[in-house]
Amino acid sequence: MAKRRSRKAPPPPKKVQKVPTAFDFPFCSHTGSVHCSIDLKKDMVAVAACGVCKEVYTTVANALTEPIDIYSEWIDECVKANEGVDVDSR
Template sequence: MGKRKSRTPKPTPRKPPKLETEFSCPFCNHRDAVGCLIDLKERYAKVECRICTESYVTKAHPLTAPVDVYAEWIDACEDANEGVVRRRCRRRLGDDADDDCQDYL
């Protein structure tokens, strides 16, 4: 006689985690204030903050995701700020601690 087949459920394939579509703004630091619009017909992608209305527009292709457009915006912000000299911290009257004040180049 033959053995009976066991009726164990088949393992279901794991779904990949969903990527975020709402991001924090690099200018006003509000959480979930930046939304992304991708128009494949016109081939552009736009991220815009609903609070401070800062925006960034770039080219889009069929594989473009909102995370990619946001990361490109952050990279463009870092490139724009490269070489900018930060103001030096001024000491307050009666403040002798050098820990609070750092010199930037």
């Protein structure tokens, strides 16, 4: 008679990391103060707002827009706006 093969337990499923919706705002130096919301049903608008200093960034959203996209676009726009500004080094 042949031996029966022992069955191994299947490997546990991999956990998918969630993309955060709260981010750090570099201008007011608070962690987790920027929250992003997306309204796709009515206005197709995405809003990123800092809860501490009340700064708001609004952009057009589509079905593939994620909160990290809104935050990165806001930071990119801030960098573009500050490109020609000289900062005093103290």
